[in-house]
Amino acid sequence: MRVTLERSHLLASLTHVHRVVERRNTIPILSNVLIRTDDGQLKLKATDLDLEAQESVPALVERPGATTVPAHMFYDIVRKLPEGSQVSLEASADGATLSISSGRSRFSLQMLPESDFPDITVGELSHAFTLEAGDLKRLIDRTQFAISNEEIRYYLNGIFLHTVDGPDGSLFRAVATDGHRLARADIAAPKGAEGMPGIIVPRKTVGEIQRLIEDPKAELKVELSDAKIRLTVGNVVLTSKLIDGTFPDYGRVIPQGNDKELRVDKAEFAEAVDRVSTISSERGRAVKLTLAEGRMVLTVVNPDSGTATEEVMVDYGDTPLEIGFNARYLLDIAGQLTSETAVFHLADAGSPTLIQDAGDGATLYVLMPMRV
Amino acid sequence: MSRSRPRQLPLTMPHQAAMSREDFVVGEGNREAAAFIDAWPDWPASVVLLIGPNGSGKSHLVNIWATKSRAAVVAAADLASADPTVLVGTGAVAVEDADDPALDEKALFHLLNAARGRGASVLITAHAVPSVWGVTLPDLLSRLRAAQPAFLGPPDDALLEKVIIKLLADRQLAIDAGVLDYILLRMERSCAAACELVEALDRESLARGRRITKAIAAEVLAPEGEA
Numbered sequence: 001m002r003v004t005l006e007r008s009h010l011l012a013s014l015t016h017v018h019r020v021v022e023r024r025n026t027i028p029i030l031s032n033v034l035i036r037t038d039d040g041q042l043k044l045k046a047t048d049l050d051l052e053a054q055e056s057v058p059a060l061v062e063r064p065g066a067t068t069v070p071a072h073m074f075y076d077i078v079r080k081l082p083e084g085s086q087v088s089l090e091a092s093a094d095g096a097t098l099s100i101s102s103g104r105s106r107f108s109l110q111m112l113p114e115s116d117f118p119d120i121t122v123g124e125l126s127h128a129f130t131l132e133a134g135d136l137k138r139l140i141d142r143t144q145f146a147i148s149n150e151e152i153r154y155y156l157n158g159i160f161l162h163t164v165d166g167p168d169g170s171l172f173r174a175v176a177t178d179g180h181r182l183a184r185a186d187i188a189a190p191k192g193a194e195g196m197p198g199i200i201v202p203r204k205t206v207g208e209i210q211r212l213i214e215d216p217k218a219e220l221k222v223e224l225s226d227a228k229i230r231l232t233v234g235n236v237v238l239t240s241k242l243i244d245g246t247f248p249d250y251g252r253v254i255p256q257g258n259d260k261e262l263r264v265d266k267a268e269f270a271e272a273v274d275r276v277s278t279i280s281s282e283r284g285r286a287v288k289l290t291l292a293e294g295r296m297v298l299t300v301v302n303p304d305s306g307t308a309t310e311e312v313m314v315d316y317g318d319t320p321l322e323i324g325f326n327a328r329y330l331l332d333i334a335g336q337l338t339s340e341t342a343v344f345h346l347a348d349a350g351s352p353t354l355i356q357d358a359g360d361g362a363t364l365y366v367l368m369p370m371r372v
Numbered sequence: 373m374s375r376s377r378p379r380q381l382p383l384t385m386p387h388q389a390a391m392s393r394e395d396f397v398v399g400e401g402n403r404e405a406a407a408f409i410d411a412w413p414d415w416p417a418s419v420v421l422l423i424g425p426n427g428s429g430k431s432h433l434v435n436i437w438a439t440k441s442r443a444a445v446v447a448a449a450d451l452a453s454a455d456p457t458v459l460v461g462t463g464a465v466a467v468e469d470a471d472d473p474a475l476d477e478k479a480l481f482h483l484l485n486a487a488r489g490r491g492a493s494v495l496i497t498a499h500a501v502p503s504v505w506g507v508t509l510p511d512l513l514s515r516l517r518a519a520q521p522a523f524l525g526p527p528d529d530a531l532l533e534k535v536i537i538k539l540l541a542d543r544q545l546a547i548d549a550g551v552l553d554y555i556l557l558r559m560e561r562s563c564a565a566a567c568e569l570v571e572a573l574d575r576e577s578l579a580r581g582r583r584i585t586k587a588i589a590a591e592v593l594a595p596e597g598e599a
Contacts, residue, residue: 148581149581150581150582150583151583152545152546152577152583152584153544153545153578155544178581179382179383179385179578179579179581180382180578180581181383182383245544246388248386248387249386249388252384252386253384253385285378286378326380350381366383368381368382368383369381370379370380370381371379371380371381
């Protein structure tokens with residue numbers, strides 16, 4: 001194999017592909033990226049057996065061939081080559097090393113045979129649709145923070161994507177929860193998505209999708225079955241296994257009858273939460289909200305260091321209420337709200353609270369309180 | 373704010389209990405009852421009484437039987453508003469919690485008559501034998517006494533272990549063998565206690581964002597105030 005290509009093309013592609021490769025691998029071939037010449041192009045592919053990324057870049061192919069080299073090292077080499085340079089890749093005749101040359105730099109990387117490189121068996125993908133990349137990114141942005149990190153709850157370690165019937169037609173919905181908070185975001189369902197199976201897209205795949213979307217206006221093609229998902233944007237194809245679990249019937253967690261409404265300036269609220277939580281000895285400690293007519297007092301007590309309080313003017317006219325929340329969770333949700341005013345629907349200090357943007361029903365957040 | 377450590381409350385996550393025959397774990401305490409369900413339609417009597425405490429698997433067996441026999445399933449408390457001829461329409465009917473004080477005795481009697489007329493099988497569940505339900509209608513009592521009882525007894529250790537694993541699997545959870553042994557040595561020996569315990573373990577582990585450890589199990593098992 002002998003090819004020459006632009007360093008910028010190779011780097012852009014390696015940037016997308018190498019992230020899939022885990023830093024530590026017990027199976028050596030999984031540390032490598034597959035490179036294969038293909039009709040005026042160089043194809044790059046990386047996998048961790050659950051997620052696979054591949055991309056093609058234009059290249060001058062002098063001698064066709066394919067091989068694999070360590071992905072992170074290859075990426076680091078190309079990254080450090082000068083901008084605007086050309087990179088030549090040449091496999092040695094004995095199949096042992098790949099030489100990478102650019103300007104006066106020469107590298108030689110050990111190869112592993114292409115034939116050892118694993119493929120994710122995709123099987124039949126039952127549903128296919130396209131949507132604007134920015135729409136999917138928005139769904140991910142709104143819900144990703146609520147994905148559970150707890151391995152034992154493997155069925156919560158991703159975003160649940162499915163379609164539901166809405167008042168004005170079918171909706172494409174993303175839901176994530178870690179058992180303490182839940183985020184739900186909707187967009188109008190793209191044509192072809194109706195009737196798709198509900199799928200749980202793993203956290204790592206979600207992160208890669210989000211990073212891949214550079215141009216929100218780009219068209220993104222989604223193909224899926226109940227076991228796999230494939231996303232194509234530009235020259236990049238991401239194929240991933242899905243989480244083999246049942247997402248909980250989340251609708252039963254979303255409170256319907258919370259009758260105490262609180263409206264607060266989102267930025268002012270988030271700043272106040274951030275300030276009073278400084279007194280906490282660790283992040284994620286409780287902040288108590290004391291609500292009375294027209295005002296909210298935020299309090300943090302840390303028996304080891306002191307106390308903090310701040311008063312915020314709010315729109316609240318119901319009976320006084322004291323309720324505690326994890327400060328970090330409040331900030332996470334405030335960080336996702338897009339309108340100036342945050343609307344809280346509360347019941348009592350032991351029940352889930354519903355939080356939404358003023359005037360936006362497409363996204364909602366459910367937050368369980370802390371007992372303070 | 374109190375000086376005790378603030379505690380995160382978890383969302384009440386719904387789960388789906390697996391209710392098929394393959395999911396019913398059989399052991400010493402429930403072998404006889406499961407055998408009756410498996411033997412249908414070769415029953416020694418047209419009316420079978422499933423008798424066992426809360427959590428012993430009565431509803432699960434009713435579900436298995438209803439799937440197999442296409443039986444209508446009705447709560448005893450709802451019998452009064454149901455049409456007995458419709459209920460026995462498929463040739464099989466299950467009545468749950470017949471010892472519920474809300475039972476309309478006449479309605480149950482009419483149902484048994486309708487079943488007899490139709491040649492239908494009837495499966496009735498209760499927590500105890502009919503003589504202690506306080507039935508006042510003598511004809512109903514004698515009909516219930518003539519029914520074939522099948523008892524769900526307390527679980528032995530092997531069954532209790534399988535029940536806990538099944539209840540955890542319903543919640544898509546698993547625990548280490550060491551934690552399971554720890555629990556089995558210390559818990560009350562009943563299926564109802566197993567249900568409550570697994571629910572509490574799930575909730576506590578969700579609240580803390582941690583797997584179910586011995587420390588969590590110890591707190592959940594400790595009597596109120598000792599945790």
